[in-house]
Amino acid sequence: MFGRLKQMLIKELIQVVRDKRTRFILIGPPIIQMLVFGYAANFEIHNVSTVVVDMDHSQESRELISRFTSSPYFNVQEQLSDASRAHELIDQGKTTLALEIDAGFAQKLRNGETAPLQVIVDATNSNTALIASSYVSQIALGFAQQAQQEQIERIAPQVIEQVPSVQLEQRPWYNPDLRSRWFFVPGVIGSLTTVLVITLTSFAVVREREIGTLEQIMVTPIRPVEFILGKTLPFFLIGLFDALLIGAVGTFWFQIPFRGHFVVLLTGAVLFLICMLGMALLISTVSSTQQQAMVTAFFVIMPTITFSGFGFPISAMPHWMQLASYAIPLRYFLIVLRGTYLKGVGFDILWPQMAAMAGIGLFGLTMAISRFHKALD
């Protein structure tokens, strides 16, 4: 059995590596996609273009504005004296944010009344709008706190030391500078491996069927299990190679810290690849042309990536989607990836994910093999 398996493996590897274009496909697209993803996938906001309408022209209003000017998140481009002009700029998409300070702002602050600050955000990009308004309110809250302190000082200078206040000390763990890239790059390793392994494997199997060489192989003494192993093992190796290649780009090019143990990540990757190979085989059993395989693969890959928590928190999804996400191996692999890269955790924490992937992988592979038998009979 091992002799035949070995022959099959050699044939497959030669077939993959012989063609210059196929060789390129194994290395080029993953690296290109990794680079594009690494640079483009980003939810951070910097220099949001901002205009200010200051109708008050007081020391207080100028001080509030200067807090925005000195913030790296906002790029205060223009100070206008007319609110309608600001609205026009937002309509034309030339600015994202407008701050409006009405006349009487300082007067109200001095009188101890509540002074309004009007903010208009272009929310065509809801994420930018959400983060930007969060920063606006943090800056305004800081200003308000100071204003309140000054107010207390005016009313009761003698007791200022005794007035209690509560402050929040923010400690973002694992990613202290809140870099979006640290979140996305480990995820990209998982998603790209998914795309690559599923498309390459299902294409390779379906291609044999489409060209008719599958029948030829089946008349040789090779057994279906040997055929499946021989067909998938090369892609297992290629998938592992590509995962490591992409991982290396993440570590050496994007400088994502790797805090965990390599063995933990490798174990996770092996289990995940088994799941993906089972999936790819299942796709190939239900497809008779490469086009069908491609379209079916696409249908599997899109939900996989959306449900997995790759870009968007699973906890913000509707309940039925959260339930469905438990069946998705990528969900677990992403936790392993982010766990080993950013959190530096080991098997003691990640064993449930590993077990889930092992279970799904075995189930998928068994199903694929039994279906494959039927397809051949």
Add this chain to the structure above:
Amino acid sequence: MSLTRLLAVARKEVLQILRDTRSLGIVVVMPVTLMLLFGYGVNIDLKGLPVYVYDQDGSQQSQDLLKHFQASPYFHIVRAVDNVPAIAHALDASQAKMGLVIPWNFSQRLSQGGPVEVQALADASDDNTANVLMGYAQGVVQGYSTGVQISWMRSHGLSLQAAPINIATRTWYNEDLESRAFIIPGVLALVMSVIGAFLTSLTIAREWERGSMEQLISTPITAMEIMLGKLAPYFVLGMIDVAVCAVLAIAWFHVPFRGSYLTLTVSSALFLVVVLLLGFFISVAAKNQLAASQAALIITFLPAFLLSGFLFSIDQMPIVLQWITYIFPARYYVALLKKIFLKGTPAAMLGVDLLPLAGFTVVLALVATRSFHKRLE
């Protein structure tokens, strides 16, 4: 050019599509699936995030602060623990998104006066969630702090106004800050890229792979007739998908539609022609279906997903990547979709996006027919 020959090619292509029921089914099912996936799955409106608390003080005041957190829709206190490592473990294992630590001298400091700090340890491996979360926590703590100050001043016979600043944020074009409204118009660009590039490039690459293209060439048909005849059925399918997507977006997801149906139809038709030509070009340039599918993925789908402004803001990308986005048609189409759906920008102002698309059409039509001729020679 002969219309009869063109129609004959188109008829053959239609028959081929109709025969392959799965591909046909997918053309109908895919837009609906993508719409549902992105409509429900892509959500950053965070609510009820799991929080662990370590209340070292255990006083009336500290419980009061925790009640403020509990009252906020964004936090869900799942557990109280009695040591910091338990919080660290919960963050490691992703059981909590944030840990709150209230110091042992919390109530004492409040009665003695002066500032006291509460710690928020956030899992920033997902930087976006952490960022928004800490912003909300800041708001809660400051609200509590203001309350404490007001009652302290009252008890000392002094009066202090609540919150000196009131931030009134208005989010334009997408008033409820729904991720859905921002994401869904862009899904149209994804759907069209898949139809245009994947399906067309694969069907034509298949003809090359099987050698039936050579047979076709030996007939009196011209290159232009083949191209138009092959693309026409996919154009019809693509436009049907546009209609399906638009109806779903407006009737099911209630995405605001403020533009005109005419501009939507015109822009969609133009973009569809561009991606179809691109798919044709890819199929001519690529040798086999595998290469064609990978090329289609990188040249059309990936840019539509990453570099179009569909999910990630273009103006937050590195400057070189921003330039690169200009060479991908999806960028202009996504811009058009957002303007038509959310902003209702008048047709006269859409020229900036429509003209580049028209330019792509001309250039691609020339390049595609030329390379087709070349390949035949």
